[in-house]
Amino acid sequence: MQLEFHQIDAFSERPFGGNPAMVYRLESWLDDRLMQQIAAEHNLAESAFVVREAQGWRIRWFTPATEVPLCGHATLASAHVLFEIYGEAAQRIDFLSQSGPLSVTREEGLLWLDFPLRSPRPQVGVEAVERLLGVKVVELLGANELLAVLESEQAVRECQPDMVALAKLPWPGLIVTARGREHDFVSRYFAPAIGIDEDPVTGSTHCCLTPYWARQLDKAQLSAYQCSARGGALFCRLQGERVKIGGHARLIASGHLHL
Template identity: 35%
Template sequence: MEAQLQFFKVFTDNPTKGNPAACALLSHWPDLDVLQAIASEAEQVVTAFIVPVADALYQYQIRWFSCSQEINLCGHGTLAAAALVRQLQGEGCYQFLSQHGDLEVTASFSALQMVLPQWLPCPETQTELPPALLACQSIDYFQTRDLVLVLADEQAVQQFQPDFTLIQQLEQHALIVSAFSPPDTYVLRYFAPGIGINEDIATGSAQCSLAPYWFKKTGRTEFKVRQLSLIDACFSVAINTQQLHLKAQAVNLPHLTRLIATIA
């Protein structure tokens, strides 16, 4: 089986900015080692693979891979998949089904809007911070899938010095540091060395933890989001008691498209 591997920049409409991702539409699932080999060779932050659901025009199964392993619930990989489907089928509301939850993306030519789950803090599983993280003087912390440190302000987030060896030893999926920047913005950085991503450029799934927290703290229902990585990327989120919506854009990099061969 042959397929096209296409490349995108997500959380931007500028091909020189945003978070890189690759995506391939397959007719069926090859073996795990085949998918991992393709993702490793692609050398992107994440590579998404989608397979159409039989007799369902707007539904796809989806899986996400870093260069080193399969990962779960990747927002920016899903947006890349939605951009690919938009390119092939046009505007529509598409569902992406995975073992870690289902995501829905409304794809128009002007924007991609994704519905995300809300992850609330788990106080019953709260653990003490390692001493090295206590030293960073967070004003709050909580855990969902990820461990979140709330810092005093944007400058503290920008100046945070990650210890990747320590972070890799955490039991949580990743470490997020965040702060509120009045009047309507929260900032973050996202570290996931355990899945081969030391610091992510822009992270959709981080908003599952952060948007509910900042909604509770500020009462705001709409936020601008800035991830303080080395490459500019921007998006917005809107939240209510039922749903969380992330709005962004993605741009295709057609000159990078390549054919891939998978085992039949």
């Protein structure tokens, strides 16, 4: 059996930037164990699998270690593959997922994710998070992920967390964020508990970052930058109970997996 795959750098206009994702468009679903093995073989932060069902495109996401309920950059990558490689003519692709209906729209030269809003709430344990990060935490919140607000963009960029301690937290991952110098806000995301020490650019974390910074800055449209080693720019819009996250995507490689 041969399966066609495409590797996309999401949230980047150039090669080797943003966040790489592997995308498989399947005729029918593979066994869950096999999809997990494929994701482990590619060893990228996410591998996405999409199948056209009667209700529309269903999407699933796997890290090298586990399936996850929501992933932004691999959804953006999947839409890019369906638009640019498989010739989807519509300006919008609707996905069915574990996190409900999602969509990606081509607009203004960008691909726009339409994701559910996650409102972060205050959390206890600031001292423990400060110890594992080695920096001062201004505010600690949580939604689907733990969110630590730091004093400055420099603190975010220089943060070197204790990954062993971080993996023991009762959260899938930890976001660190601060106001940006050239962007409204910056962030980084660490998730060793699910096999990702640091994710290069994470669309889904902006489901809670966007409402937080929208309140702090009193604006509904924000520019964001995830300042990992690869780095990536995101454009965020708060629209009611939804978050729109815009970005570019770039095809890097295509090939076949032989099973």
